[in-house]
Amino acid sequence: MQEEEQNLAARLEQLNQFTRRTHTQEEVFLFDVRLCDNEIDRDGERFSLEALEQLKDLFVGKTGIFDHNPKGENQTARIFATELAEDPLRQTTAGEVYTYLKGHAYMIRTDTNRDLIREIDGGIKKEVSISCAAASQTCSVCGSDRRKAPCAHQLGHTYSGSVCHTVLGEITDAYEWSFVAIPAQREAGVTKQFGTDSGDSGRCRQLEAQLREKNVLLSRVEELVRRDIVRLRFLTEGTTEQDAVSAAAKRMDLEELLAFQETLRTKQKQQCQAQLTPAAANHGGNKEFRM
Ligand SMILES: [Zn+2]
Incomplete structure (x- = not known):
């Protein structure tokens, strides 16, 4: 002992x-x-x-x-x-x-x-x-x-x-x-x-290791974008994540996810503008606002 x-x-x-x-x-x-x-x-x-x-x-x-x-x-x-x-x-x-x-x-x-x-x-x-x-x-x-x-x-x-x-x-x-x-x-x-x-093979191994690290980061970013998409869809469409679109989002790569996120952002902005513009007009015509 x-x-x-x-x-x-x-x-x-x-x-x-x-x-x-x-x-x-x-x-x-x-x-x-x-x-x-x-x-x-x-x-x-x-x-x-x-x-x-x-x-x-x-x-x-x-x-x-x-x-x-x-x-x-x-x-x-x-x-x-x-x-x-x-x-x-x-x-x-x-x-x-x-x-x-x-x-x-x-x-x-x-x-x-x-x-x-x-x-x-x-x-x-x-x-x-x-x-x-x-x-x-x-x-x-x-x-x-x-x-x-x-x-x-x-x-x-x-x-x-x-x-x-x-x-x-x-x-x-x-x-x-x-x-x-x-x-x-x-x-x-x-x-x-x-x-x-x-030589080449050695570098190859190092590259493989680097690539794996990059993939880990990529997965994390994808996950963050997916979560944001869920949030944006709830805001714009009132949907929760348990539906077909969410299932499809799980299979999207980062490029598709970012495009989808952008579409939703635009949509959300438009909805906000539609809701806020009359109100803004009532308050002395201050039309500018930022998301
Ligand atoms: Zn031999």
């Missing part, structure tokens, strides 16, 4: 290196994620042990996002420490001791992420996918570089008793990690994505 407390204190100290102010145990939610391992995945690829070592350093401080909750705020977690863990009783297909990269992550507890934390705590959100750049991709049979000098060995085929796969090495960067809805990898509920080098 005492050891556990010491452990926790050490972890808090580690994570507070990444926060603007010092957080207490009550303010944060700590959890571990299995980021990736050295087993051959469904794409016929595996990380070399060296690559896992490199990923171990690169993932410290990296932010994780939750794919299926794009509208939520404070739905991010951050890895504050990493370690390689082994399962000595388990051997991989390639004959190595099963080794995985464990990330220690934290979230700041807020009202908005309470449900999410409950889900993680309950083991519901277990699948993690990562994005990184691997500069080396070699054939496990002959060691040739898959991109520069393609050989005739085929992934998944057995040559002299061992299954041909691609070994990923020379990790140049790690971009992000995320919880995904679909369990994709054979074991451990881990999937990975990776760029071929720190």
Whole structure:
């Protein structure tokens, strides 16, 4: 028990290196994620042990996002420490001791992420996918570089008793990690994505991450416009939101929503003018008014 407390204190100290102010145990939610391992995945690829070592350093401080909750705020977690863990009783297909990269992550507890934390705590959100750049991709049979000098060995085929796969090495960067809805990898509920080098593919990953952030913002703006449309329709037509037009508005993209909002605004303005003009005339001809 005492050891556990010491452990926790050490972890808090580690994570507070990444926060603007010092957080207490009550303010944060700590959890571990299995980021990736050295087993051959469904794409016929595996990380070399060296690559896992490199990923171990690169993932410290990296932010994780939750794919299926794009509208939520404070739905991010951050890895504050990493370690390689082994399962000595388990051997991989390639004959190595099963080794995985464990990330220690934290979230700041807020009202908005309470449900999410409950889900993680309950083991519901277990699948993690990562994005990184691997500069080396070699054939496990002959060691040739898959991109520069393609050989005739085929992934998944057995040559002299061992299954041909691609070994990923020379990790140049790690971009992000995320919880995904679909369990994709054979074991451990881990999937990975990776760029071929720190060049185009690396930038591609970064762009993807940026795009996702943009999409989150876009969803929020769309939601705001939808709410305004409900308000304007109530003012101009006296309708509540439970009708066919509202159902249609749910499927509109931002451009259509803005056009619809503009139409309603114009309509509302006209109605106001119609109502106010006679009154304004009665008060000394002050015809100007603004919405
Ligand atoms: Zn080969």
